[in-house]
Amino acid sequence: MLRIVRDLLRTNWEFAAGTLLLLGVLVLALLSFLSPYSPIDVYVVPPDMPPSGEYLLGTTSRGQDLFWQLTAALRNTLLFGIVVAAVSRVIALLVGLFAGYLGGGGDRLLMLFNDTFIVLPIFPILVLFYFVMRDQMSTFMLALVMACLGWAYDARLIRAVAMSVKAREFTTHSVFAGMTPTEIVLREHLPYVVPLLFSTTMNNINWSIGLEVTLAVLGFTDVNTPSIGGLIYWANQHTALVSGIWWWLAFPVVALVALFVGLFLLAISMNEYIDPRSRLARLGGGT
Amino acid sequence: MSAVLSAQGLRAYYRVQAFGVTREVRAVDDVTLAVGQNEIYGIAGESSSGKSSLIKTLARAIRPPLEVVGGSVTYDFGDGPQDLYAMAPDRLAAIRWRNLSYIMQGSMSVLNPVRRIRRAFADFARPHMEGSRAEYEERVEAHLAHLQLSPSVLDAFPHELSGGMRQRVTIALATVCRPRFIIADEPTTALDVIVQKDVLAMLRRIQQEMASSMLFVTHDMAVHAHLTDRLGIIYAGRLVEEGATRDVFRTPLHPYTSHLIASLPRIGDVAPKQGLPGRPPNLADPPPGCRFHPRCPLAIPVCREQSPPLEALAPGHRVACPVASRMPQAA
């Protein structure tokens, strides 16, 4: 396993770049635990100071040290993404594996249900949710709701793998050996899905964070716990652009782009590695 | 009678480089053969013997990592020999389909799934057929009718036809320009026996009518017995025996050939069939000397050391086997 990672790092620039970017963001997020200020405190430092030796990334109009705010924001944003990814993986796995294994009417029913969530426009629904819940809505609740809405695309991918695995002989053997469908699905088929799970997680994190940032920028989330979107929201509220406090906007955006591009590069390099044809093409064989 | 196709010392290898390790798979290793006019030449051999690579090389249908590393392929369609690999691209495009056509293995997916059959004819055959559009359409429909295909087949999509129909359409497509040379790669392998018989009969009839030459590849020895005039046996990328089909079947000289023929079931024959021990060799690292020697019941020490050359032991009957060469030939 470690050898695979090492080989990927050497031959696949996308994987290397993605890992580097992601590590950078992770380090920043972990640094948040060393912050001398509590992230929700305001007016603890002089406001509107440009980046300098004392305040690495400058300070905001709300009197916060941008560097430490950013680390806390990254930590919260990442946690959010991970929670959504984890919960939606479980749903996607259950739906995908069982649909792939059951086939026939059960599969058709599950896919009808599944495709509904692919078609539904999620943003208006989330906005409505915020509108109704208002101050009651915590970030965690939002994460759960998004997880329940964003599993469908990946469930289809998993189902495809499940269908191909079902057609193989060892499945028939398992049936004859008396294993129940649940046992077969979880013990025999699940390992085949793990690589796919890994690469779809990256995309899912990108998606959920992207949506959360968008909601936060519009003020539709809990804007008092720091998050990247929240930083941009407050910057807009204080008309940072017009006031010339460009660093308040620039650094969060740069961090965000680094996170997204890093996850994205990892996702595509993982996908390429999983598909044997593309792996071969990279080695110089194939077409 | 000059040869329509002549391959001389042809060598084509797969060359792969992965993580600093270079590998060479010798798919076609020093093959020399010739196909005359009005002749069906069969190529027999088991899977992974290199016969697919051989005909792809003979048709110049190869792509990296497979490349020609030695020898030549020469065609003569009546106006002098031309080296296939030295040809300019436009010359090559001109001879394709008009003089040299190809019936591919697996009729399942050789036709564009999103367009009607009519378009395939327009793309493949029209550029080579002179005359007005009406004349062209007449010729195509006449050709189809001649092969007992209804002209309505032209308006169909490939998935609307059965496997046998598709294969027949492919044959019609490959022969409508009346090419001098047809390469057929396992055209009947995916078909059931009844349809197979039809298709073979169709092929034989067309070949006779057009007096063209055909290179017919299949692992099925029964088909070879039924259809071909001459037969070449390929083992591990090399030609090990070649002769008139009748001669090869009556007096097989190479032990591998004997085994292939003996494996054919005969009505009334109740003797148990024996498989050959061992497996086909790894073409990236073939055995030294004769490539068949690890599995050969007649191997002698020289088989391990020298790669035996093809020798004519009877008129038109060549074999690459030192044991066969030393045996007295029955007339």
Added chain:
Amino acid sequence: MSASLPTEQAPALAAEPEAGARRGGGSYGAYLGKRLLQFVAVVFIGINITYAITHATPIDPVEQTISAATSFGSTSPEAIATMREALRALYGTGGNPVGQYFAFWRRVAVGDFGPSLSAFPTPVSVLIGRALPWTAGLLLVSTSLSWALGNLLGGLAGYYRRSVSLKAAGILAMAVHPIPYYITAFVLLILFGYVWPVLPISDAYDPGMVPAFTPAFLLSLAQHAALPVLSLVLAGLGGWFMGMRSLVSNIVSEDYTLYAELAGVKPRKILWSYVMRNAVAPQVTGLAMSLGAIFNGAIITEQVFGYPGVGSLLVAAVHSGDYSLVIGVTTVSIVAVSAAVLLVDVLYPLIDPRVRAG
């Protein structure tokens, strides 16, 4: 041998009853039925989710809305009473649950969401009706552009693997692709709004103009649409590019492509009629699947550029506490996207004839 041919052939031909004839072709109806069922399922489940959300909290949103409205001052008691009644009837907390549920559906079916609070007494449906065409227009233009351009470039990149310019285009597309719609729109806003102000950054046309079919008006329309369209196209291009490129790289080694090469068909013809033509079909399916996400992106982008579509309407509605408008927009969005998906599904068999046979 040849004398016996006719009779030998006869049994085989008889075994294939459609010799020369075609089979399949009648199951387009079945395909259509399935797509219709999907449409109904999405609308049904979506609107049920909407309804469920409106009842998700014990705090009465109707009262919240009313109190927010009255706090703005100068609303007559009659207006408040009508408001309360309308809101209650639509998704309120009065009456029995089952009755509420059916009343809700009845209202949705006719598109009656009651009056808008922020623009009282204009009905919500009128507001949405004014905004929807702008969103639809924006979506149509930008989706067609990004889909067509992305597929074209991606297809060429997959076919001409060695082209440097295509590789560069690929890297550019991949760089912008993962960035969320909002950020892309935001960056463009800063670039063209502040750094290099050559394009307008809000409204759908010059506020001083009267809508007419004059060249001046159309020019203003185009100028104002330029940035939102550019933002959406940039955001979506990468996805299509990558998908098409990988599809084409696989199709290039398919049997029918190789066969056409063996027949000496011109490379350009192979590129278009064999490779691109087959790669486009899955991309159409992909389009249907992405319409929901593209819609999301469009309404977010509208908000950034103040484009008077459904997105700006939605955000403004939330900020002014206009409950009916929010529900209206949500419901209409669900139906509109589902209908668009259905449309694409219905047109799909034109691209891929295999589906006609079911």
